[in-house]
Amino acid sequence: MEENYPRTLLEFEERFSTEAGCVDYLQELRWPEGFICPHCAAGDAWRTARGLFNCSQCGVQTSVTAGTLLHRIRKPLRLWFRAMWHITGQKYGANALGLKRVLNLGSYHTAWQWLHKLRRAMVRPGRDRLSGLVEVDETYVGGKKTGKPGRGAAGKALVGIAVEDKGEEGIGRIRLGHLEDASGSSLTPFVQGIAQSDSTIRTDDWAGYSALADSGFGHVVIPSNELKLAHLIAALLKRWLLGTYQGAVRPSHLVYYLDEFTFRFNRRTSASRGKLFYRLVQQAMMVDPAPGYTLKGPAMPFLEGTENLNLDPIDGDYDHNI
Numbered sequence: 001m002e003e004n005y006p007r008t009l010l011e012f013e014e015r016f017s018t019e020a021g022c023v024d025y026l027q028e029l030r031w032p033e034g035f036i037c038p039h040c041a042a043g044d045a046w047r048t049a050r051g052l053f054n055c056s057q058c059g060v061q062t063s064v065t066a067g068t069l070l071h072r073i074r075k076p077l078r079l080w081f082r083a084m085w086h087i088t089g090q091k092y093g094a095n096a097l098g099l100k101r102v103l104n105l106g107s108y109h110t111a112w113q114w115l116h117k118l119r120r121a122m123v124r125p126g127r128d129r130l131s132g133l134v135e136v137d138e139t140y141v142g143g144k145k146t147g148k149p150g151r152g153a154a155g156k157a158l159v160g161i162a163v164e165d166k167g168e169e170g171i172g173r174i175r176l177g178h179l180e181d182a183s184g185s186s187l188t189p190f191v192q193g194i195a196q197s198d199s200t201i202r203t204d205d206w207a208g209y210s211a212l213a214d215s216g217f218g219h220v221v222i223p224s225n226e227l228k229l230a231h232l233i234a235a236l237l238k239r240w241l242l243g244t245y246q247g248a249v250r251p252s253h254l255v256y257y258l259d260e261f262t263f264r265f266n267r268r269t270s271a272s273r274g275k276l277f278y279r280l281v282q283q284a285m286m287v288d289p290a291p292g293y294t295l296k297g298p299a300m301p302f303l304e305g306t307e308n309l310n311l312d313p314i315d316g317d318y319d320h321n322i
């Protein structure tokens with residue numbers, strides 16, 4: 001299917017100023033080959049005045065958002081479309097305060113939940129694994145305590161970094177993961193999850209990578225300070241977490257921020273905001289619902305007018321600040 005997305009703000013506003021316009025778009029992304037009834041798999045339906053699809057075979061009415069990330073949203077699709085447009089237009093990511101302002105949402109908490117929900121759509125289900133030459137390293141994020149340097153620092157979150165080395169073409173795609181520790185029993189499954197089995201993995205000589213060759217990967221070992229691609233990604237990630245979120249990210253949410261960073265980084269050369277928007281909406285149609293109670297809202301009330309203004313509130317556990 002040709003990628004169909006708005007090129008400009010004006011185009012966005014023209015297409016998505018009505019619920020029907022939004023439903024049209026979702027229909028195209030969810031059922032690119034045409035409507036399929038989730039109850040009887042028939043391919044024929046008519047649209048009701050409320051935008052539901054009434055199956056011609058079994059008569060069951062289906063919402064285009066049923067069973068997707070946007071399952072049972074309470075606000076109009078128009079507003080969710082605006083949220084997705086806003087998020088994809090922020091080069092460095094959107095924070096909850098910005099989203100609250102732009103959409104005129106009633107509360108910071110709501111904006112925070114919307115952002116977290118939409119982050120779930122930043123990973124494409126069944127996405128490809130990296131291939132070719134892949135550089136892998138880990139880095140610690142967060143923690144105000146000066147823990148032991150290197151592997152094993154306390155009070156910090158460990159992030160696995162994998163980067164495709166495309167030679168003269170530079171950096172390819174990346175994958176990030178929140179690792180329990182830097183042992184082989186964490187690192188080997190991480191690499192297996194993100195790289196094709198015929199890839200060559202480049203790491204330093206850390207013992208946690210010693211099982212890679214036995215797992216069928218090619219394995220190249222170089223000095224730690226020569227892992228330049230992974231170190232670059234680590235630096236960009238930390239700067240991004242600090243710049244966009246002022247470093248306030250709960251460890252239990254870290255994986256979603258990693259997903260957002262990966263989503264943006266892997267599409268960094270995509271000149272068009274519309275294309276990013278298209279991917280986000282498309283993936284929102286592919287992932288499971290994320291009801292509010294699974295999102296665990298901010299534990300601290302947001303205090304307007306304090307110096308916390310730009311923070312995603314956290315538990316008060318500052319050891320885990322990133």
Ligand SMILES: [Zn+2]
Pocket residue numbers: 037038039040041042055056057058059060
């Ligand atoms: Zn049916």
